[in-house]
Amino acid sequence: MKAILYHEYGSPYVLKLENIEKPIPKDNEVLVKVKAIALNAKDWRLMRADPFLVRLTGTGLFKPKNPILGADIAGIIESVGKDVKSFKIGDEVFGDICETGHGGLAEYTCSTEEALAHKPSNATFEEAAALPLAAVSALQGLRDVGEIQSGQQVLINGASGGMGAFAVQIAKAFGAEVTAVCSTRNIDLVRSLGADHVIDYTKENFTRNGKSYDLILAVNGFHPISDYKKSLSPNGKYVMGGGSTKQIFQALLLGSFVSMGSNKKIAALSGKANQADLVTIKELVEAGKLKSVIDSTFDLEDTADAIRYMEEGHAKGKIIIKIEN
Numbered sequence: 001m002k003a004i005l006y007h008e009y010g011s012p013y014v015l016k017l018e019n020i021e022k023p024i025p026k027d028n029e030v031l032v033k034v035k036a037i038a039l040n041a042k043d044w045r046l047m048r049a050d051p052f053l054v055r056l057t058g059t060g061l062f063k064p065k066n067p068i069l070g071a072d073i074a075g076i077i078e079s080v081g082k083d084v085k086s087f088k089i090g091d092e093v094f095g096d097i098c099e100t101g102h103g104g105l106a107e108y109t110c111s112t113e114e115a116l117a118h119k120p121s122n123a124t125f126e127e128a129a130a131l132p133l134a135a136v137s138a139l140q141g142l143r144d145v146g147e148i149q150s151g152q153q154v155l156i157n158g159a160s161g162g163m164g165a166f167a168v169q170i171a172k173a174f175g176a177e178v179t180a181v182c183s184t185r186n187i188d189l190v191r192s193l194g195a196d197h198v199i200d201y202t203k204e205n206f207t208r209n210g211k212s213y214d215l216i217l218a219v220n221g222f223h224p225i226s227d228y229k230k231s232l233s234p235n236g237k238y239v240m241g242g243g244s245t246k247q248i249f250q251a252l253l254l255g256s257f258v259s260m261g262s263n264k265k266i267a268a269l270s271g272k273a274n275q276a277d278l279v280t281i282k283e284l285v286e287a288g289k290l291k292s293v294i295d296s297t298f299d300l301e302d303t304a305d306a307i308r309y310m311e312e313g314h315a316k317g318k319i320i321i322k323i324e325n
């Protein structure tokens with residue numbers, strides 16, 4: 001089968017198209033014929049081993065242990081291990097296979113059944129592949145860390161990107177009044193996703209406009225934590241989805257310190273793939289409350305170009321690799 005492999009850490013040049021043996025599923029695994037893969041920041045972080053600490057998390061100290069990247073997949077079950085209960089050959093599935101060691105950028109990959117769910121019936125494979133990490137993280141950031149409530153004023157910073165586009169829609173599904181922060185070219189997009197108010201970050205700094213929010217989810221740091229704190233209502237929460245290593249450590253270590261003397265809370269999101277949340281996302285899609293925004297679609301052999309484009313950080317929604325097998 002064709003797959004994109006990397007045998008050393010580095011820039012997208014390390015990614016090579018190779019012909020390798022089809023994997024064989026273990027007893028508790030399924031073999032998936034992959035139709036589409038969504039790229040995530042995690043993929044370029046693993047490719048570059050950036051930050052360096054990534055190498056100490058079982059990824060491989062000197063070279064990658066799992067030479068195939070790609071965790072968000074959608075495809076068709078090709079065969080099942082003898083202990084698999086919830087899927088059969090021919091089922092259309094989607095999921096986040098990071099716990100199985102990635103391996104999505106290939107014509108076939110193996111996954112445990114817990115990492116997958118049935119694909120939303122009204123989604124294409126590309127739309128389904130866009131969902132697992134980004135939509136589940138948006139859900140966990142708003143529902144579990146942010147404890148979102150209906151009627152709250154919620155601000156999503158980075159609203160037009162992979163996670164942000166889902167966060168706007170999920171916050172609306174929870175009944176919040178949503179302010180989306182994006183650049184001029186994405187205003188129509190975030191309105192179409194249901195945002196009640198839009199702030200163009202190229203013209204206005206929302207941390208200086210005197211307004212306050214019950215919950216702020218920022219997909220990247222973008223501003224200092226202290227600025228976010230100023231924009232929170234008295235019991236408000238700031239959830240940091242991602243950012244530079246320094247920003248993430250600040251949120252984790254200084255979060256409680258920054259919120260001292262007030263009821264404001266600062267937290268960093270650490271999303272965890274799980275089947276129950278995939279099912280929640282599938283149900284939101286099937287109910288017409290959530291749709292994938294796809295920026296662009298690349299062929300498997302053009303994965304390096306797709307990752308270069310992702311690293312620029314200005315995608316409108318998700319970047320997808322499509323496999324015509």
Ligand SMILES: NC(=O)c1ccc[n+]([C@@H]2O[C@H](COP(=O)([O-])OP(=O)(O)OC[C@H]3O[C@@H](n4cnc5c(N)ncnc54)[C@H](OP(=O)(O)O)[C@@H]3O)[C@@H](O)[C@H]2O)c1
Binds near residue numbers: 040184
């Ligand atoms: N913690 C977790 O569990 C978890 C899970 C998934 C992802 N993440 C993290 O989330 C982050 C974002 O992921 P993503 O896939 O959503 O990224 P993305 O698709 O690259 O989106 C980033 C968005 O940020 C916008 N942006 C750039 N500069 C901005 C600014 N100054 N103010 C406001 N918006 C700005 C861009 O819009 P314009 O083009 O308009 O500039 C773009 O739409 C990554 O750091 C990733 O590691 C974390």
